[in-house]
Amino acid sequence: MKILLAPDKFKGSLTARQVCDAMTEGIRLAYPQANVIAFPMADGGEGTAEVLTLATGGEWITVPVLDPLGRSIEASYGISSDRQTAFIEMSQASGLRLLQRHDYNPLKANTFGTGQLILDAFKQGVSHLVLGIGGSATNDGGTGMAAALGWQFLNDQGKPLIPCGGNLTQISRILPPVQPVHLTIDVACDVTNPLVGPNGAAAIYGPQKGASVEDIAILDEGLRHLADLIADQFGVALAEIPGAGAAGGMGAGALFFLNASLKEGVNVVIEQTRFADHLPGADLVLTGEGKIDNQTLQGKLISGIACQTRRSGIPAIALCGTLEANPAEITTLGLTAAFSVLTHPQSLDEALDTAYQAVRQTTFSLIRLFYSNSN
Known part of the structure; x- marks a missing residue:
């Protein structure tokens, strides 16, 4: 299984590189043989x-x-x-x-x-x-x-x-x-x-x-x-x-x-990282950012990544801290699914402090589900 990682930072808690690391750990726990290629991303703004x-x-x-x-x-x-x-x-x-x-x-x-x-x-x-x-x-x-x-x-x-x-x-x-x-x-x-x-x-x-x-x-x-x-x-x-x-x-x-x-x-970043060159043969793309809401539809990173995967017919799943987009907006983005990594009520400080573990755990769960449904 070839999995591409293309997340933005989770602002205030994780850099894009750290999100990739947490996702990779979750994938390895669920499917050790996976071929994981990480692309820490940004939308053209800070970082x-x-x-x-x-x-x-x-x-x-x-x-x-x-x-x-x-x-x-x-x-x-x-x-x-x-x-x-x-x-x-x-x-x-x-x-x-x-x-x-x-x-x-x-x-x-x-x-x-x-x-x-x-x-x-x-x-x-x-x-x-x-x-x-x-x-x-x-x-x-x-x-x-x-x-x-x-x-x-x-x-x-x-x-x-x-x-x-x-x-x-x-x-x-x-x-x-x-x-x-x-x-x-x-x-x-x-x-x-x-x-x-x-x-x-x-x-x-x-x-x-x-x-x-x-x-x-x-x-x-x-x-x-x-x-x-x-x-x-x-x-x-x-x-x-x-x-x-x-x-x-x-x-x-x-x-x-x-x-x-x-x-x-976002198009500048996708072009410079040569992300699209690695799409052929990919089974899944994981992306994400701190919050997914209606602004995500307005040319932010997830929108750009989903546009690329939609053209290639590859499923794309997004992780986030706060999920405010409704099912219609998630579909409009071109995502297969979107998940919040928050699993229980917690303070902002606790959510920021445990973001790495939450991304890893959520990635583990969705890869186990994805792998079982693809076999």
């Missing part, structure tokens, strides 16, 4: 760079950068074992998680540190970059990142500006870098918001970054000004592109300054 670095046998690199407010920190990214692909999450250098709540300020925060990570990867000789843009503290349209890569943003007096959300309206001219960074870049982007307007970067995501109603108006005006300037100076229209508003306009910045492609995060 994706680490998962892809592991999947490609790569190494984790730590470098000094500037945080969203210009303070010196260290941030990390991964490089594949063949040294051709870098895996970067902007949250490592430009993330909200780097700030205390009283420091949240999207008017001043910028993405310069993310640009430093990209530049370091380029200097390492990579030709391809996978960039995750979730969890940002910024609303600068990617101008900070661009500045780290040599772009200049000048005011009406021809003087360089510090690129940040609050300064976007002051930009009068954009100068490209003398030595541009040439990379093929895929951006893991799971939102479809345009850059500006009531569904844009500032209006939708600004409040969680500390923006007041007044700040949102300033930020939205700045992003609109940036888009108009790019359209006038370079003939590129960005404002209404789906995903341009991701991560405070980093979606638009990646499209223009990096010439990147925006892709659904």
Whole structure:
């Protein structure tokens, strides 16, 4: 029996690697002869760079950068074992998680540190970059990142500006870098918001970054000004592109300054791990995440895995901590079944502490059942 494991993390309790280990132990107890192939997964959000670095046998690199407010920190990214692909999450250098709540300020925060990570990867000789843009503290349209890569943003007096959300309206001219960074870049982007307007970067995501109603108006005006300037100076229209508003306009910045492609995060991960190459001959796929609910239908990892297995006619079973999806939603996902690993009422702390054992036990039970029904 060939079994593929492709779970996401169980947030707050188990990494994707640990979920794979627990599943593997459960399978070995139930069917020792099984051929188990593990693919720790992610949906393009937090942890994706680490998962892809592991999947490609790569190494984790730590470098000094500037945080969203210009303070010196260290941030990390991964490089594949063949040294051709870098895996970067902007949250490592430009993330909200780097700030205390009283420091949240999207008017001043910028993405310069993310640009430093990209530049370091380029200097390492990579030709391809996978960039995750979730969890940002910024609303600068990617101008900070661009500045780290040599772009200049000048005011009406021809003087360089510090690129940040609050300064976007002051930009009068954009100068490209003398030595541009040439990379093929895929951006893991799971939102479809345009850059500006009531569904844009500032209006939708600004409040969680500390923006007041007044700040949102300033930020939205700045992003609109940036888009108009790019359209006038370079003939590129960005404002209404789906995903341009991701991560405070980093979606638009990646499209223009990096010439990147925006892709659904889970599809980027599936592609990079070459998961589909291992489907032929598989008898079962086990996937999972901390919670399965109606959001799981909206392009999260389990949805992507189920799409792959459905095409191949392979049964897929998902494990989770909290199961809120109803039978119709589970069927719509394309799953054969979904199970919660929680077997009795317990506190959140107890559930988190016993998650490994619960995944192992549930996997053991379902493999025994699956094996007996397939013989």
